[in-house]
Amino acid sequence: MDVGETTRTALGRLEDELARRAGAPVLLERPAKAEHGDYATNVALRLAGAQQRPPLEIASELAGAAAALPAVERAETAPPGFVNLWLAPAWYGEALGELLAAGPGYGGGSATAPERVQVEMVSANPTGPITVASARNGAYGDSVARLLAFAGNDVEREYYYNDAGTQMERFRVSVEAARRGEPPPEDGYAGDYIQDLAALEGDPVPPMLRRIEESLERFRIHFDSWALQSELASHLPELLDDLDTYERDGALWVRSSAYGDEKDRVLVRSPERGGQPTYEAADIIYLRNKLERGFDRAIYILGADHHGVRGWYAVIARMLGYDPERVEVILYQLVHLTRGSDVVKMSKRRGEVVTLDEFVDEVGVDAARWHLVDRGPDRSIDVDVDLAQERSRKNPVYYVQYVHARTAGIFREAGNAPMDAEPKHDLDTEERNLVKRLLEFPRLVTEATERRAPHLVTDFAIRVADDFHRFYHDRKRHQVVGSPQQPFRLALMKATRSVIARSLDLVGVEAPDRM
């Protein structure tokens, strides 16, 4: 919807033409019903109040002006004040030609002021394998990162872990116990992976981290950097000088309530509580570290159980003198494990966890990634511990991938035959619908990026697949290779394949040439 986008697409130019005639911005929408035209605008309804005129009168004038445009084949009004437009085949050719000219970057580059962005995600302490719960964090965070990068931002992914806390101590003690052939201590960690680590020499943390990284790489998530709390902790003394702190009850507090916090926080515990820095102290060190490294924006991907810290990060930014707008906390609801219709409590000790590797072994990377991002982040996800239902071949991911396989088949058949976006025939409903769908992509991607909502992309990909499969299936009318319409239809197929491939890539799913 930015100026740059509207002026460089056929749809944007048409909107600008209409806006000039209406005297107000015009947004063309695709009506739900075919009888309401290719595109429609409600601008007359919006103007009626200010102009003190009946909406249909304004609509009628605009429809008359629109009908005179070469791109417009027919313009009608409809109560209470819509203007409905039917566009000429030449306009479709122009629009499709522009889409193809944009190449692989079609739909990208929407960031008006590109930023250096860090997305911190997963960040599970390395006390065990990555679970399917953390995998949602990764699938979601990585897709957001892909969207931001496609928009033109410089994006890095970081994994943060606490290598020195009590959780890690319990983990190390559990491995030590296993090495002596003893059971894990109270509150320790059990499981086959502990035995695997016990068979190795030395600190079990590095091999555990390698295993985590392997799981995530297999899941197509690559981390540019790994941050350790122990390396950051040494910066605490210099940090304390810059903060408004005081002592009470033997502990060191920060006056965060003066920066919008609901209460002050302890940064260093009192001696009788161990005298160690708190998690909040680590938060402050880490945020400053991120921003000092030159990131314009620091994004935290956190499960909804951490929603309480959302305001805390803004408080930290203010305490350190940074613009809180540079810090962004994105929350997603949690993954619940079910068995049939029963919710089961996740518990490592009882073995009631599903690891990412198990999930991927069962359903494959593509179905797993799709399943973990195809609904809004504000909605919780159930994963059946027996995994039978996710194994289904009815998963929409295959429906979408099939578009890519079918278009690839067409090009195997067509070879290097010439293509031409300019249609030499009158376009039928399926052809028009497919072009219009593909033209939605730039705005859809822009919205998905701004809203941090990759599920809009999977939803859109299904819509593209609907339109494509409807076109493709009727071979009598829509034969591509060898038909009189071949040059145009090859152009349409190339555009379809490109949009589907990009949509799948944005959520980390492969686009196969054969299925």
Next chain:
RNA sequence: GCGCCUGUAGCUCAGUGGACAGAGCGGCGGACUUCUAAUCCGCGGGUCGGAGGUUCGAAUCCUCCCAGGCGCACCA
């Protein structure tokens, strides 16, 4: 008690101010001498949790209520 999220078709969910509310799955009935039937077509299915309000227009915005999930430590 305070805060955040959710409540839409039998099930899982899209839909963040527009035209009679959509899709997938499940159910029933049809379509292959194919550029891949992992596809397509048809039929059934909904007081959009409830009540008010704002608006020409509300699933969408506001207020209250109900139900479910999660969070409110000198825990990590």
